[in-house]
Amino acid sequence: MNETETTSRNTERVVGVFVVLALLLLLAGFAYYLYHTAERKGWRVPRCPYHTFVQSADGLEVGDPVRMMGFDIGELTVIEAQPPSSYYHVFIGIEIKRPYYGYIWTDSKIKVTSSGFLGKRQLEITKGETGGPTVFEKNNRISEILIDGNPVALAEAPKGPFLPPDESPSVTERAERLLNQAEAALPNILAVTNRINAVLDNSAALTSNANELVSEVRPAVSNVTTRLDTTLVAADTNLVVLAGNLNDTLLNLAEITSNLNSQVQSNDQMLSSISRLVVDTDNLVQGLKKHWLLRGVFQKMNATNTPPAKADGK
Amino acid sequence: MESVGERALRSPAGLRARLRFATTALAAAVSVPRSLRAEVRAQTAEQLWRCGVRQLPVVALLGLALGLLVVGQAVALLRQVSAQHYMGTVMVTVIMRELGPLLTAFLLAARAGTATVVELGALRMTGRVDRTEKVGVRAMRELVVPRLKALAVSTFCLTIYLIFIALATGYVVAFLQGVPLRPGAYCGQLADALHWLDFTLVGLKAALFGAVVAVVSCYHGLERLLRIEEFSQAATRAVVESLACCLVLDAVFLTGYLVR
Numbered sequence: 001m002n003e004t005e006t007t008s009r010n011t012e013r014v015v016g017v018f019v020v021l022a023l024l025l026l027l028a029g030f031a032y033y034l035y036h037t038a039e040r041k042g043w044r045v046p047r048c049p050y051h052t053f054v055q056s057a058d059g060l061e062v063g064d065p066v067r068m069m070g071f072d073i074g075e076l077t078v079i080e081a082q083p084p085s086s087y088y089h090v091f092i093g094i095e096i097k098r099p100y101y102g103y104i105w106t107d108s109k110i111k112v113t114s115s116g117f118l119g120k121r122q123l124e125i126t127k128g129e130t131g132g133p134t135v136f137e138k139n140n141r142i143s144e145i146l147i148d149g150n151p152v153a154l155a156e157a158p159k160g161p162f163l164p165p166d167e168s169p170s171v172t173e174r175a176e177r178l179l180n181q182a183e184a185a186l187p188n189i190l191a192v193t194n195r196i197n198a199v200l201d202n203s204a205a206l207t208s209n210a211n212e213l214v215s216e217v218r219p220a221v222s223n224v225t226t227r228l229d230t231t232l233v234a235a236d237t238n239l240v241v242l243a244g245n246l247n248d249t250l251l252n253l254a255e256i257t258s259n260l261n262s263q264v265q266s267n268d269q270m271l272s273s274i275s276r277l278v279v280d281t282d283n284l285v286q287g288l289k290k291h292w293l294l295r296g297v298f299q300k301m302n303a304t305n306t307p308p309a310k311a312d313g314k
Numbered sequence: 315m316e317s318v319g320e321r322a323l324r325s326p327a328g329l330r331a332r333l334r335f336a337t338t339a340l341a342a343a344v345s346v347p348r349s350l351r352a353e354v355r356a357q358t359a360e361q362l363w364r365c366g367v368r369q370l371p372v373v374a375l376l377g378l379a380l381g382l383l384v385v386g387q388a389v390a391l392l393r394q395v396s397a398q399h400y401m402g403t404v405m406v407t408v409i410m411r412e413l414g415p416l417l418t419a420f421l422l423a424a425r426a427g428t429a430t431v432v433e434l435g436a437l438r439m440t441g442r443v444d445r446t447e448k449v450g451v452r453a454m455r456e457l458v459v460p461r462l463k464a465l466a467v468s469t470f471c472l473t474i475y476l477i478f479i480a481l482a483t484g485y486v487v488a489f490l491q492g493v494p495l496r497p498g499a500y501c502g503q504l505a506d507a508l509h510w511l512d513f514t515l516v517g518l519k520a521a522l523f524g525a526v527v528a529v530v531s532c533y534h535g536l537e538r539l540l541r542i543e544e545f546s547q548a549a550t551r552a553v554v555e556s557l558a559c560c561l562v563l564d565a566v567f568l569t570g571y572l573v574r
Contacts, residue, residue, distance in 0.1 A: 008356060008359070008360075011359055011360065011363045012359045014363065014367055015359050015362040015363055015366065015367060018362070018366055018367045018370070018471060019362070019366075019467060019471055021471075022470065022471035022472075022474040022475060023471075023474075025474050025475070025478055026474050026513065026517065029478075029513070030510075030513045032501065032505060033505045033508050033510070033513070036501070036502055036505035036506070037505065040505075040506070
């Protein structure tokens, strides 16, 4: 094998890897896409059919998702018009994936709510609260479903259990109804507008009158203000004089109080002098009592003098 | 004005000549005699090496830039309206359906197409291809068919590499920008935005773009005997015509997407 052939073989090998790797990448992408789509659409999980009736199929399409608690739990499979004599107008068939059909009980309802602004509507099932389950499983397969309160095999009731509808009209229908109401209410609104106009006219006239009144009252108010001003100035002057007099009086009173204080202090000295005089006099008398000349006199006075009477008479 | 008028008069004939060349090349590609198969195969492998494997680094760079720019801008815009969950849709629509095949074709037209024009023109000028007559079936089988096959396959493969690199870069950019998105969720978004037809149409589109680039380049290289000073003009014309044809073809595919 020469060098050229070896190079050629190497080139072919690298080119082969290049092509095969690209193909593998594409196939891997496609395989992941298939896997994810199968997961999303629930191709590998069992499904249980349910049905309901609505008044209008407006905004509904086969393949639309059915939602519960914010999850896509299945899809709409059948939309059929009912016979003319039927109370409901449209038959709706849906399929719910495991495990979500376990949340659908006998008290669950299908709410048909508006979705988006383009007249689209969606089916939303409410979770069961007080009823009983509608699907029974055995060996990981749906064995029976509840039809009119009785469990029957799934093959015997291909439409599945009935769920009562709770239908709300689409946004366009609601908008149309709103417009009709607005049109009907328009005359009343116009009448109200006219009344408001009249009220506004009256308010304008009232404001004008009030303006005139104010301009008339303004001189009188000005006079009263001037008089009040004068009176206040006079009162202010009198008050100043009164305050001066009161100040003088208070000063005199303070002087009187001061004199009285000095008088009281003098009296206090006089009383202490008198007290000392009494003590000295008593000392004198005691001295006299001990003097030989007068001792006898004092003894007689003590004998003749009767003791003072006691309170209890003893 | 005269040149415009002359071109207008000449264009139908030119278009017919190109279509005739393309149909001849396609017919030659599907009917290669057994005796020539080994040679054609070796030539195809050689062309695949030159137009495909050797262009991989540039395509990888382009994919990185594409993911960086598209996702960088898209994430910034989508975050302003709290719509990060549309990132997968943006990536699929912009990169997988449109820019991936188109940019790969542009790149190959610029790199491999011009090289093809010069190479074939030189072969004819040096007499290795018949200088006097129209291109014969043998020359078509030996020179055009390998390039046609190689460019179709190269564009297909490089488009897939470009898309994967751009998508991976896109996730890294989104991650760096703080978008709370796990790899599984990102792949889920991409898968949600995809349709099974995308895989078929992207492959078909890329291969057709490559075939168009090959046919246009070979046509301009072999159309007539080129003088040295005409090579650059022929190469430029080949690139411009390739881009124009790819855009027209892309518009046809876009119509297919919209009708779907």
